[in-house]
Amino acid sequence: MKISTYNIWNNDKDFNSRLELLIKVIIEFKLDIIALQEVRSEEAVKFIASKSSLKHYCWQAYPDCEEGLAIISKYPITFNWNNWSNNIDFHNSGVINVSIEVCNKKIGITNIHLDYKRALNREFEIVKIIKRIEDNEINDYEFIVGDFNTYPNSSVHNYLIGGQSLLGHSTSFIDLYDSYSVRTNYNKDVTLDFYNNPRWDDEYALDVPGRFDWILLMNPYPKAYPHLVEYRVIGNERVNEITPSDHYGVFCELKL
Template structure:
């Protein structure tokens, strides 16, 4: 089973051209389930449906932010959803409007998938958001055999929010893979992604997009067969699809 996450960048720069390239990147990575962040919400066109149709995904869920309805989160799947929800459908602070969730039955195994996009301005807000998301998942986790949380965390693995998730039993799939250096999985590339050339931050390669797994003390362990980034090769695309690269993991 292949799980992927991809921030597709809600920005007007070459937007129509980038939609084509985003579809190409998603189609090529061919994930069973892919979580998308910064999905544009338009009045007369469903961008999630455009991408799902362009990349051959029969099942999709999209939720726009109640406080920012021009954008939202989406999950595309090759398998039907048994449940979908957004964190703002429960009683929570507006600042915690950062996650949607789905359950998918994959070959008899029920998997919970939570897609997040955390605040970019403040580590303190990101921590508060993750506490809310963790509590939300905990209310619903018993029925799923495995839980996956992924998305754009707007932070690096050396951060307090990464430590918080690990303390809660979440495992970072990149850290579980000893085959490659973790720097190979940088998804926010301030050195090479030309959309970021005007960014004033230090020119370095950062891993802002994570995939983390939690079995909540179940005995079964997941086997990881492969992982990589995608949407990062300028020679493959007419233009780069996004200011982020995607990340995928193959689970056995």
């Protein structure tokens, strides 16, 4: 099973060409489940799914703009919830949660796009999300994936991997990049690259490149751990001086 996350940059700059490149990446790496952020329309989701020969998708538009979140899958998807339907403050952070059955296992996928401006918004929302996931006992494995808009040494990341509590709550997830990196010495971690991504060719940025896009697994113990085969940054190579997005994607391959 190959799970991927990709912020595809809802911007008109080279949009159609970037979308075609994205589809080529999906096909090249034979991705099974792709969580997408900054998706401009359901039509774009249908186009990506169709061209990638993936039959199933879930699309949820934000309440305050046309953009939204999507999950595209080789396997049937059951939509469970988003974090804005009940008119509760979602702190400029979008989340959708689905269940997908793979190899007779029920997989929970939570697709996240956290606020890019304020750490407090990210902290409020991530704790709320994790509490909601932990209340759900129907899935065999739970993954949270997406654009967390922060660095791995942040309060959000430390909270997720069990290094600290946040707002009086604690949890335990495994960052699959960390696990794969330690096992294999893989060190290509940057997904938001202010120096080398073509978006920034004509813009000067002082921001430090970093790993903003993550795939984490809720610690399943005492259940068996899935076997981590590969973890990789994708979409980071230029084709005709463009890449699919201003972010790079990531995927992991697991054997359940």
